[in-house]
Amino acid sequence: MPILDVQHIEKHFGSTRVLEDISFSLEKGQALAIIGSSGSGKTTLLRCLNFLETPNQGRILVNGETLFDAEDPATQRESEVRKKRLHFGLVFQSFNLFPQYTALENVTLAPKLLAQENPDFKTRKKEIFDGIQSEGRELLAKMGLSDRADHYPHQLSGGQQQRVAIARALALKPDILCFDEPTSALDPELTGEVLKVIRSLAEQKTTMIIVTHEMAFARDVADQVIFMDEGVIVEQGAARQVIENPREERTRQFLSRYAEN
Template identity: 50%
Template sequence: MTNTTSEITLKVEGVNKWLGDNHVLRGVDISVRKGEIVCVLGPSGSGKSTLLRCINHLAPVEAGMIEVGGERIGYELINGVLYEQSERQVAKARQRIGMVFQHFNLFGHLTALQNVTFGPINVLKRSKGASNEKARELLGLVGLADFESSYPGQLSGGQQQRVAIARALAMEPRLMMFDEPTSALDPELVGEVLTTMRKVAEEGMTMLVVTHEVGFAREVADRVVFIDGGRVIEDGPAREVLDNPRHERTQSFLSRVN
C-alpha cells in the first residue's frame, strides 16, 4: 500500500449512464486521492467497466461530473451551461489518464520499444532519444528489458499486457486505470502481470483497478469499492471491506469469490 495525501486526483460525482433502456450507472460517487490504489469489485454487468469508459469519456455520461486533477473530463461549464468538449479537448484530457484494457491493443507491426515510444513521440512531441531512454526504463520496470526488439506476436499474453502497462506509463499520467487486466490471460500468466502492477503501485502511481482478483485487492489496495446494479454499495478501507463487509450483497459476493 502507498502513502496518500489529501489531494484528490479523481472525483466522480453523481454519474448516471444509460445504454439504451439499461440504466448502467445510477448516481455513482467515487474519489481517489493522489497516490491511492482503489480496487473496484462487483459482479459481471454491474457497471464497473462502463465507469472506466465514462472517466475516459469513451462513453459520455447523461448526468454527473468527472474531474481528473481538478479538471472536468468531457464537458465544460460556460455561463452556467454544460457543453461537451471537442474531440481535441477530450484527447488532451485523456493524456492525464493511462488506460490498460483487458485486451492489449498493441500495434502488431511495432516492436515493444516502438509501442511504448509511440505516444510520447507522436502525441507529447518528445524527442526520439528521450522517448527511447524512458521506454527502456519502463520496460525494465515491467521486467521486459530484454524484449525491446520483440514484436507483439512474439510475446506471451502476459508479456504483451506488461508492454501495455509500460506504454500507458510512458504518457506520464496522473491516474492509471486497469480494466480487468488479467481476465484475458491464461492462469499461469496472471501472476506476472499482478507483480508488475504491484511495482507500479510501489512507485506511488494513483490507480483505479477493476478486478476480480480479490487477493490482489487485499494485498495492494488502500480502498475497495463494491458496485452492484450500477450503484456503489460499499466503499471503505480494503481490509475492512474484504474481511468485514457491512452490506449483505457484498458479503454474498465475497463468499463466492474468496
C-alpha cells in the same frame, strides 16, 4: 484536495441503466480496486473516465479542474477531450497492443506523436526522440522486458504483452492509471507476473484504479475498494475492511460466492 473526484455519474444505453449516481474520490498515490460481478458497470465506469463513453449525468474533476460536466457541452468537444484523456491511462483486458510495432515502438509511438505538437519540435527533434526512446527502454526494463524490446506482440506471451501495455500507458505519465481486468485474459500462471508489476507500481505510489476479480490482490494492494452491483456503488471503504468485514449483505454474498470458487 483529491486527485480525482467523480460526482453523480449516470450512464444509460437506451433504456438500460448501466451506471446510477456513481460518486467517489481518490487521493494522490492511492490505489482503488473496483470489484463486482460481470455486468455490474465496472468497465463502463472506467470507459467513462477515459472518455470512451460519455456519461449522461455527472461531473469528473481531476486536481480540482472540471474535465467533464454533462451539463456543459463545452467540456465535451472532441479536440479538448483528446487532451483530457491524457490525465488517465488505460490498460485493457485484451492488451490491444499495435501488432505491426515492436514492444518498444508500442511504448514510444504516442509520446513521439505528442512531441510533434511541441513548439520547439523541429529544432530539437533528434534530442526529443532520443529522450523518448531511452525512457521507453527504461519502462520496459522496469517491466522486466529489456530483452523483449524488439519483439513483435505475436512473439510475446500474454503476460509479456500485458506488461508492454502497462509500459505503453505509463509512457504518457498519466495522473491516474486505470486497469480494466488486466489479468482476465491470462492463464493462471501468467497472472502472477502482471499482478507483481501492478503491485510494484502501488509500492511506488502510482495513483491507480483497478477493476479486478482477484480479491486477495485487491485486499493486499489497494487502499480503497468499491463494490458495485447493477450499476450502483453498494459499498466503499478501506480495502481490508470491505473484503474481510463487509457491512452490506450484497457484498457478503458476492464475496462468499468468490470464496467457494
